[in-house]
Amino acid sequence: MSWFTQLLTSSLGKKLVMSLTGLFLILFLPVHLIGNLQLMADDGGESFNLYAKFMTGNPLIKTVSYLLYGFILLHAIQGMLIWKANRGAGGGSSRYQGGKSPTAWSSRQMAGLGMVILVFILLHMWQFWFQMKWGDIGTATYGGVETKDLYTIVQHTFKQWWFVLFYVISMIVIGFHLQHGFQSAFQTLGLNHKKYTPAIKTLGLIYSIIIPLAFAIIPCYILLIK
Amino acid sequence: MKLNLKVWRQANGQGKGKFESYNVDADEHMSFLEMLDVLNQQLIEAGDDPVAFEHDCREGICGACSMVINGRPHGPNAGTTTCQLHMRFFKDGDTIHIEPFRADAFPVIKDLVVDRSAFDRIIESGGYISVNTGQAQDANAIPVEKEQASEAFDAATCIGCGACVAACPNASAMLFVSAKVSHLALMPQGQVEHDKRVQSMVNQMDLEGFGNCSNTYACEAECPKEISADNIARLNRSYLISSLTSD
Numbered sequence: 001m002s003w004f005t006q007l008l009t010s011s012l013g014k015k016l017v018m019s020l021t022g023l024f025l026i027l028f029l030p031v032h033l034i035g036n037l038q039l040m041a042d043d044g045g046e047s048f049n050l051y052a053k054f055m056t057g058n059p060l061i062k063t064v065s066y067l068l069y070g071f072i073l074l075h076a077i078q079g080m081l082i083w084k085a086n087r088g089a090g091g092g093s094s095r096y097q098g099g100k101s102p103t104a105w106s107s108r109q110m111a112g113l114g115m116v117i118l119v120f121i122l123l124h125m126w127q128f129w130f131q132m133k134w135g136d137i138g139t140a141t142y143g144g145v146e147t148k149d150l151y152t153i154v155q156h157t158f159k160q161w162w163f164v165l166f167y168v169i170s171m172i173v174i175g176f177h178l179q180h181g182f183q184s185a186f187q188t189l190g191l192n193h194k195k196y197t198p199a200i201k202t203l204g205l206i207y208s209i210i211i212p213l214a215f216a217i218i219p220c221y222i223l224l225i226k
Numbered sequence: 227m228k229l230n231l232k233v234w235r236q237a238n239g240q241g242k243g244k245f246e247s248y249n250v251d252a253d254e255h256m257s258f259l260e261m262l263d264v265l266n267q268q269l270i271e272a273g274d275d276p277v278a279f280e281h282d283c284r285e286g287i288c289g290a291c292s293m294v295i296n297g298r299p300h301g302p303n304a305g306t307t308t309c310q311l312h313m314r315f316f317k318d319g320d321t322i323h324i325e326p327f328r329a330d331a332f333p334v335i336k337d338l339v340v341d342r343s344a345f346d347r348i349i350e351s352g353g354y355i356s357v358n359t360g361q362a363q364d365a366n367a368i369p370v371e372k373e374q375a376s377e378a379f380d381a382a383t384c385i386g387c388g389a390c391v392a393a394c395p396n397a398s399a400m401l402f403v404s405a406k407v408s409h410l411a412l413m414p415q416g417q418v419e420h421d422k423r424v425q426s427m428v429n430q431m432d433l434e435g436f437g438n439c440s441n442t443y444a445c446e447a448e449c450p451k452e453i454s455a456d457n458i459a460r461l462n463r464s465y466l467i468s469s470l471t472s473d
């Protein structure tokens with residue numbers, strides 16, 4: 001085995017993949033959020049639609065987005081493989097279950113939380129990303145520039161209370177997933193030192209609350225106020 | 227004090243075990259193992275098979291006394307081995323579940339005794355320094371910073387008991403391996419073989435079938451020697467760097 005395959009297939013290497021792809025996704029979320037915030041603007045969808053056009057047209061962003069889809073899949077598949085291997089290593093399930101676990105709940109539920117997030121992402125991609133790319137949706141024109149009218153689709157979707165509920169629940173799930181994942185990614189990379197680890201932990205906690213909260217506010221605003 | 231024990235009984239590695247119920251009259255000054263001695267005396271007198279459990283030093287330094295008490299390796303107290311756990315931490319009338327350390331890499335031999343030779347093989351794969359380091363050095367002949375020395379010593383207090391594996395929902399051996407790598411990595415004598423050691427010990431750990439660490443830190447919480455999970459970060463870092471830089 002070459003040193004590279006050896007590295008990536010070892011138990012530590014598998015987690016390295018989880019950590020690096022996870023950090024990439026962590027960087028992506030605020031970028032996505034900035035786009036979404038334009039949904040709240042009162043301009044008939046101009047800024048949001050122009051932004052969506054830019055995101056699907058720019059070749060650099062297109063390349064990065066394919067990287068992103070690849071990383072989401074890699075993160076999900078690798079995560080499931082690790083989960084399966086770990087279940088097998090436990091030595092039987094007849095353990096006494098009455099004891100109180102000394103660990104954080106989210107740290108033990110990463111696989112389950114991750115599955116919910118995967119379902120959310122698939123539905124999300126179908127509803128918006130697929131429609132934007134290949135769906136037969138209407139167009140809008142702003143100052144002579146024609147765009148697909150994703151804005152109206154989103155507004156329509158976010159007027160359905162059950163979807164907004166699912167969206168908000170998914171954001172809570174993502175929050176818990178991030179609560180463990182953020183600091184865990186640094187531990188796996190070996191980036192641990194008393195000089196900065198407390199800061200990483202605090203930042204991780206703030207991030208895992210603020211980002212999902214900001215995402216969740218948007219559909220709630222559209223459903224209840226707009 | 228009267229106790230109701232639910233003890234895991236399993237005739238051998240092949241058999242399927244189950245919890246058996248026993249009543250024991252113990253004294254609050256007894257250690258947990260002495261309480262089990264009382265149970266075994268009772269069983270022997272009744273002509274029954276005594277409960278097999280491991281013990282050696284009974285003073286918290288050998289790591290033999292492996293068992294899970296009420297779902298927690300080495301029982302409810304922090305930084306305490308089973309042999310150092312005293313019955314005064316339980317109440318009259320308590321029901322106590324006692325079972326072996328569970329992990330596929332630690333197969334049950336009988337009752338509470340598991341085979342932890344996987345740890346020995348990990349040590350054999352690289353957990354040593356292969357040159358003769360000679361007599362004990364004169365103090366300060368080799369300068370080592372105090373903080374570094376303390377960290378190395380903290381890692382060296384790992385008694386290889388395996389509670390970290392039993393505590394871990396993934397049955398990962400990372401805390402043990404990282405402690406064994408760290409106490410050498412932090413000393414000048416450990417540097418020369420560091421990269422090779424990290425690679426071999428991690429490979430052996432994977433071969434033994436331990437699970438993948440997912441940073442739940444259950445190990446750190448249950449370790450009777452309070453080994454820090456910072457050592458795991460050091461192992462992660464060392465493994466990545468040695469993969470990228472060593473020949």
Ligand code: SF4
Binds near residue numbers: 289385387389451
């Ligand atoms: S790290 Fe702690 S729990 Fe694990 S083997 Fe060493 S002393 Fe036991």
Ligand code: FES
Binds near residue numbers: 282284285
């Ligand atoms: S018997 Fe030696 S540590 Fe408990």
